[in-house]
Amino acid sequence: RAPAASSGRAMVNIGVLYEKGLGVPVEYAKAMEWWRKGAAAHDGRAMDDIGTLYANGLGVPVDYAKAMKWYRKAVEQGSAGAMANIGSLYSEGQGVPVNYAKSMTWYRKAIKSGDADAMASIGALYAGGMGVPVNYAKAMRWYRRGAAAGSGLATLNIGDLYAKGLGVPVNYAKAMAWWRKAAELGNAGALCNIGALYAQGRGVPVDYADAMKCWRKASAAGSGGATANIGALYAKGHGVPVNYTKAMAWWRKAAKLGDAGAMSSIAALYALGHGVPVSYAKTMQWFRRAAAAGNGVAMACIGALYAHGRGVPVNYAKAVAWYRKGAVAGSGEAMKALAAMYRVGIGVAKNPRKAAKWSAAEAHATQP
Numbered sequence: 001r002a003p004a005a006s007s008g009r010a011m012v013n014i015g016v017l018y019e020k021g022l023g024v025p026v027e028y029a030k031a032m033e034w035w036r037k038g039a040a041a042h043d044g045r046a047m048d049d050i051g052t053l054y055a056n057g058l059g060v061p062v063d064y065a066k067a068m069k070w071y072r073k074a075v076e077q078g079s080a081g082a083m084a085n086i087g088s089l090y091s092e093g094q095g096v097p098v099n100y101a102k103s104m105t106w107y108r109k110a111i112k113s114g115d116a117d118a119m120a121s122i123g124a125l126y127a128g129g130m131g132v133p134v135n136y137a138k139a140m141r142w143y144r145r146g147a148a149a150g151s152g153l154a155t156l157n158i159g160d161l162y163a164k165g166l167g168v169p170v171n172y173a174k175a176m177a178w179w180r181k182a183a184e185l186g187n188a189g190a191l192c193n194i195g196a197l198y199a200q201g202r203g204v205p206v207d208y209a210d211a212m213k214c215w216r217k218a219s220a221a222g223s224g225g226a227t228a229n230i231g232a233l234y235a236k237g238h239g240v241p242v243n244y245t246k247a248m249a250w251w252r253k254a255a256k257l258g259d260a261g262a263m264s265s266i267a268a269l270y271a272l273g274h275g276v277p278v279s280y281a282k283t284m285q286w287f288r289r290a291a292a293a294g295n296g297v298a299m300a301c302i303g304a305l306y307a308h309g310r311g312v313p314v315n316y317a318k319a320v321a322w323y324r325k326g327a328v329a330g331s332g333e334a335m336k337a338l339a340a341m342y343r344v345g346i347g348v349a350k351n352p353r354k355a356a357k358w359s360a361a362e363a364h365a366t367q368p
């Protein structure tokens with residue numbers, strides 16, 4: 001039984017237990033219930049957390065207008081995190097037109113109010129060339145400022161620069177060192193990345209046992225990506241015997257945590273009949289869930305279902321529409337398929353120029 005809450009912050013903390021599944025099953029509805037009680041007690045953190053549930057579609061449909069409403073209420077209570085989250089809505093164009101100038105303004109307000117993660121967000125604007133020219137040196141400076149202020153996100157991002165060789169030479173040892181620091185600061189994404197280094201043998205020998213260990217820790221901390229990665233180990237038989245039942249169980253957990261890749265992987269199990277009977281209806285259902293969460297691979301796969309008439313009548317126009325959505329979302333497979341449709345003239349008018357355009361885009365998207 002949850003302990004009685006005597007203050008808004010206590011209510012927030014109980015909600016966090018349900019959000020992350022710490023000692024209780026993950027239940028976003030109960031997290032929302034407790035955070036609404038905290039919000040009624042004028043706790044800005046509770047309001048901020050409610051906004052985040054709406055922004056990420058956790059336990060409720062994605063609703064950026066409601067997210068913004070709750071973030072603004074939280075700002076009225078002085079929540080620095082909510083200021084940073086408003087900045088993110090503007091940088092991502094979620095519910096509002098993309099406006100990097102407003103993002104920068106809100107991130108700076110958040111920093112003045114004590115949010116170290118907002119320094120990481122400003123660094124990300126420079127790293128991504130969003131509203132400012134790409135400048136990895138400035139990105140690094142902002143990340144280091146954030147790291148010095150205790151931001152696990154900024155610390156994580158320094159590791160990312162070293163892992164990808166952005167503004168610095170690729171150095172997996174330094175990436176590992178920074179990610180370990182971020183993990184010590186409670187960043188589950190860092191544990192997920194460390195696990196990936198072990199799984200891929202980057203800077204360290206391939207070690208699926210260590211990868212599993214890192215991902216289990218990150219999963220326990222609420223990382224959907226790490227939870228999905230555990231499922232992949234079971235599906236591929238990496239370090240453990242192939243076990244599609246366990247893969248499905250882990251991917252379902254990850255899907256509950258909002259991981260779109262896991263939703264797409266569940267769809268693939270139903271399409272291939274791995275551990276479950278073949279069911280194109282369930283395949284389509286899970287691919288649509290993943291696509292709604294922004295997964296470009298899932299969009300490409302929906303296009304393939306329509307192109308090949310798997311579980312649905314052949315419909316090349318719908319196939320092209322889904323391939324285009326997937327291509328815009330960055331899926332190399334969708335770009336490749338779209339190029340083929342334009343090249344041959346299936347579902348669209350034959351157009352060698354557009355075929356070449358999407359072929360070039362696919363080559364760029366899939367380069368190492």
